Amino acid sequence: MHSSLLSEVCRCSWVDLTKPDYIAYHDQEWGVPLFNDNQLFECLTLEAAQAGLSWYTVLKKRENYRAAFANFDPAKVALFDDIQVAALLENPGIIRNRLKIAATINNAARFLEVQQEFGSFSTYQWRFVKGSVQVNSIKCAADYRVTSPESDAMSKDLKRRGFKFIGSTIIYAYMQACGMVNDHHDNCFRKTAVARSSSC
Numbered sequence: 001m002h003s004s005l006l007s008e009v010c011r012c013s014w015v016d017l018t019k020p021d022y023i024a025y026h027d028q029e030w031g032v033p034l035f036n037d038n039q040l041f042e043c044l045t046l047e048a049a050q051a052g053l054s055w056y057t058v059l060k061k062r063e064n065y066r067a068a069f070a071n072f073d074p075a076k077v078a079l080f081d082d083i084q085v086a087a088l089l090e091n092p093g094i095i096r097n098r099l100k101i102a103a104t105i106n107n108a109a110r111f112l113e114v115q116q117e118f119g120s121f122s123t124y125q126w127r128f129v130k131g132s133v134q135v136n137s138i139k140c141a142a143d144y145r146v147t148s149p150e151s152d153a154m155s156k157d158l159k160r161r162g163f164k165f166i167g168s169t170i171i172y173a174y175m176q177a178c179g180m181v182n183d184h185h186d187n188c189f190r191k192t193a194v195a196r197s198s199s200c
Helices: 003-008 020-028 037-050 055-059 062-068 082-089 098-118 121-129 149-160 168-177 190-196
Strands: none
Touching (some): 055 062, 121 149, 149 168
């Protein structure tokens, strides 16, 4: 798409129009409801990796994360051993934070436990919004929230189950990313497009 056309389309104000990959993420992925467990594990892992950093820092490394973490197959990641952890700590393509790497491996095991209990992680998580996408009215930057009662509840339950790096702020960002919440700006061209794909 030509840059002139990009600038004419109304998008959420947080999108950096100088970064084509950021634009593509907003236009094609952010807020689209996800139900595939491997995609959800990817989303949960990357949101946890973002803690203390910008989302774009993580987005730029996503393909490296996919290669490093077995294409986000939780059954494989849960089996990572000390040798694989050492390799990850030397991998410049990901965020080399020992606690976050350990949390990813731990969360993979906990993810499998949730799948075992509920049949899928998707079934588990969508319960927190009663199976329906929550659509918020966003008219200005002040309307964006960082937590919600639903993210509080999901975060609390995940912590009870042993997940790490899943505070309410991280979980709310996760809910936005995987479409449990539609927080596109009211004037954003993706607001209604995402709504049309919101069939649980």
